[in-house]
Amino acid sequence: MTDVRSADRLTPDEAAGVLTVAAAADEADGVYPLSEDGVLGLRGTTHRHLLSVADDGDLAGYAYLSGTSGELVVHPKHRLRGHGTALLAAAGPGELQFWAHGDEPAARAFADKAGFTRSRVLWQMRRPLADLPDVPLPEGVLVRAFVPGEDDAAWLGVNSRAFAHHPEQGRWTENDLRLRFAEPWFDPAGFLLAVDPADDKLLGFHWTKVHPAGGGEPAIGEIYVLGVDPGGHRRGLGAALSVAGLRHLAGRGLHDALLYVDESNEAAVALYRRLGFDIHSTDVQYTRSA
Known part of the structure; x- marks a missing residue:
C-alpha cells in the first residue's frame, strides 16, 4: 500500500x-x-x-x-x-480543484479517471519587447514606484477591489505581499503605481517580474499583476500601465515578456491581444464536485 x-x-x-x-x-x-x-x-x-x-x-x-x-x-x-x-x-472527499500545467493528454486521462472535469483554463501569453505601442497615460495620472512599508495597505485595497471575483488574486493578504518582498526577484522599481498627483491616491498598478535565465532559456519579463481600481477608473489606464511596465522591462535589457490570463476573461484577453500578445501555453484546472 x-x-x-x-x-x-x-x-x-x-x-x-x-x-x-x-x-x-x-x-x-x-x-x-x-x-x-x-x-x-x-x-x-x-x-x-x-x-x-x-x-x-x-x-x-x-x-x-x-x-x-x-x-x-x-x-x-x-x-x-x-x-x-x-x-x-x-x-x-468533497469538492476539489487541481491544476495541471500544460494541457497534456496524460493529465486529462488521469483527471477523467478520477472523476474530475475541466473547469478553468489559464493561458500564458507572450510578445517581444520590441516595437511597443505608444499608449499615453490618461490626463491627471502620474506613475511612480511602489514603496514597501508605505504603499502596502493601499495596494491591498485596490488589488482586492480590482480582483473581487478572482478566486486567488483577490484574496491576497499582507502575508502574501511580504512573502514576495522577500523573494530575490522582487524589485520595487518595477512595481509601478498609477496615482492622482493631487493626493497620491492609488488608481492602478503594474507589478512586473523578471525571470532569470536558466535551463537554456534567456531571462524574460512578466506582467506579474496588473490592476485598476474600479472605483477610480480612468479610461485607457489599463493599456497605458501595461505599456509602461513593458517599457520598464525592455529597459532592463529583456527581449520578451509573458503574462497569465484566464481564457474566460474576455476583456483582459482582448486588451492583451491588442497589445500584441499571443498564446504560448495552457494550464488547466480540473474540478471534482462535492
Whole structure:
C-alpha cells in the first residue's frame, strides 16, 4: 500500500525533496508542475501538504491543498504505481480543484479517471519587447514606484477591489505581499503605481517580474499583476500601465515578456491581444464536485 503522510508544515529536507520531484517532472514533461503559490507554500503553514513515499523511502509524489484547490506531481520514475491516486484519496472527499500545467493528454486521462472535469483554463501569453505601442497615460495620472512599508495597505485595497471575483488574486493578504518582498526577484522599481498627483491616491498598478535565465532559456519579463481600481477608473489606464511596465522591462535589457490570463476573461484577453500578445501555453484546472 502506498504510504501518504499529511503535514501542516514541511521540514527543510522535505521541501527540498518536493523541489527535486518537481525538477524531475519538469525535465521529463517540459513544464514545471508547481505554480509560484505552490513553491512559496513549501515554506509556510498556509497549505496542507501530502507526501507519497515509495518502497525505497524516496519521495515519489507530492500534493498540496490551499482550501479546496491545489496541485499534484509524481516523480517520473514512480508514475503508474498508484501514487497519484493515493494522493487524491488522501486529499479527502468533497469538492476539489487541481491544476495541471500544460494541457497534456496524460493529465486529462488521469483527471477523467478520477472523476474530475475541466473547469478553468489559464493561458500564458507572450510578445517581444520590441516595437511597443505608444499608449499615453490618461490626463491627471502620474506613475511612480511602489514603496514597501508605505504603499502596502493601499495596494491591498485596490488589488482586492480590482480582483473581487478572482478566486486567488483577490484574496491576497499582507502575508502574501511580504512573502514576495522577500523573494530575490522582487524589485520595487518595477512595481509601478498609477496615482492622482493631487493626493497620491492609488488608481492602478503594474507589478512586473523578471525571470532569470536558466535551463537554456534567456531571462524574460512578466506582467506579474496588473490592476485598476474600479472605483477610480480612468479610461485607457489599463493599456497605458501595461505599456509602461513593458517599457520598464525592455529597459532592463529583456527581449520578451509573458503574462497569465484566464481564457474566460474576455476583456483582459482582448486588451492583451491588442497589445500584441499571443498564446504560448495552457494550464488547466480540473474540478471534482462535492
